[in-house]
Amino acid sequence: MTRIGIIGSAGRMGHALVAAIAAADLVHAGGIDKGGDPTALAVASDVLIDFSSPHALEATLDAAATAGKPIVVGTTGLEERHHFLLDDASKDIAVLQTGNTSLGVTLLAALVRQAAASLGPDWDIEIVETHHRMKLDAPSGTALLLGQAAANGRELALDSHKVSGRDGITGARTAGDIGFAALRGGTVAGDHNVHFLGEQERISLSHLAEDRSIFARGAVKAAVWLCRQRAGRYGMEDVLGLPA
Ligand SMILES: NC(=O)C1=CN([C@@H]2O[C@H](COP(=O)(O)OP(=O)(O)OC[C@H]3O[C@@H](n4cnc5c(N)ncnc54)[C@H](OP(=O)(O)O)[C@@H]3O)[C@@H](O)[C@H]2O)C=CC1
Ligand SMILES: O=C(O)C1=N[C@H](C(=O)O)C[C@H](O)C1
Numbered sequence: 001m002t003r004i005g006i007i008g009s010a011g012r013m014g015h016a017l018v019a020a021i022a023a024a025d026l027v028h029a030g031g032i033d034k035g036g037d038p039t040a041l042a043v044a045s046d047v048l049i050d051f052s053s054p055h056a057l058e059a060t061l062d063a064a065a066t067a068g069k070p071i072v073v074g075t076t077g078l079e080e081r082h083h084f085l086l087d088d089a090s091k092d093i094a095v096l097q098t099g100n101t102s103l104g105v106t107l108l109a110a111l112v113r114q115a116a117a118s119l120g121p122d123w124d125i126e127i128v129e130t131h132h133r134m135k136l137d138a139p140s141g142t143a144l145l146l147g148q149a150a151a152n153g154r155e156l157a158l159d160s161h162k163v164s165g166r167d168g169i170t171g172a173r174t175a176g177d178i179g180f181a182a183l184r185g186g187t188v189a190g191d192h193n194v195h196f197l198g199e200q201e202r203i204s205l206s207h208l209a210e211d212r213s214i215f216a217r218g219a220v221k222a223a224v225w226l227c228r229q230r231a232g233r234y235g236m237e238d239v240l241g242l243p244a
Contacts, residue, residue, distance in 0.1 A: 002026045002027065002223065004027065004049060005029040005049070006031035007036075007056055008033060009033060010031070013219075014031060017219060019213065020216035029044045029045040039066065048072070048223075049220070053077075054082055057085060061088075069093065070226040071089075072219050083097075090231060091231060092231055098236045100145060102209065105207050105236075108192070110149070110242050110244075112194050113152050115194075116150040116154050121176055122198060122199070124177070124179075125179070127195070128181045129180075129181075139180040139181075147180065161176050162180065164180040190209040192206065
């Protein structure tokens with residue numbers, strides 16, 4: 001039976017993961033939080049799942065690569081340098097990183113890509129996300145993932161078209177921008193709305209997470225799948241057999 005080690009085990013997602021591992025009849029190999037030893041955890045596990053902090057990533061990837069164990073990274077707030085670290089580790093081990101491990105958002109990303117490609121550049125794209133008051137990063141990893149899907153559909157680079165958190169005299173909207181707005185409050189597990197705004201008509205594609213158990217189930221499914229993969233970089237669409 002697959003032994004799963006958790007980075008960020010005492011957190012909200014850590015608790016949800018422990019429940020999902022038990023529900024899937026798998027083995028919880030242990031967990032660490034800030035100050036814990038990722039090397040010992042990697043040795044004791046068949047696969048690692050990391051839902052913690054970007055600050056943990058470098059040491060966690062080193063531990064996974066040294067022990068030769070695959071890793072699912074769900075932590076958000078990652079910067080370009082973290083993606084270089086992920087690319088580097090994926091030369092030696094199987095690495096799956098995603099801003100959202102749910103089935104629903106993975107499907108939504110494919111739909112957003114298709115809609116962006118079909119509607120064309122005359123339709124403005126705005127992404128609105130709502131999360132609980134404790135969330136540390138914005139825009140959410142999911143919003144960025146959906147923005148990337150829209151940019152892929154339009155065959156353009158998200159970095160040069162991303163506009164986040166407008167305030168003040170912003171001027172008129174630039175054609176081709178992909179806008180992001182973040183709301184924070186209460187206990188919302190994660191709502192994402194992708195708006196396509198055209199001339200006299202609008203389309204909105206949405207995903208509403210009712211409980212973070214959906215992320216935990218997806219992460220556990222991904223971890224089991226990842227144990228059978230070669231070294232490389234993967235996404236949830238690979239696990240679920242959906243288009244990227
Ligand atoms: N991809 C997805 O589908 C999802 C991603 N997330 C992301 O997962 C992450 C965690 O979310 P959540 O569980 O709500 O957050 P919490 O704050 O509840 O938990 C984070 C945990 O990580 C631990 N941690 C912090 N720094 C380190 C470190 N350097 N090394 C090891 N452990 C550390 C914390 O320990 P301590 O208390 O000791 O600091 C804490 O137990 C966030 O980035 C969030 O956005 C969340 C849900 C779904
Ligand atoms: O911090 C959270 O809670 C969540 N984080 C992820 C994100 O940043 O998109 C996924 C989910 O929306 C919950």
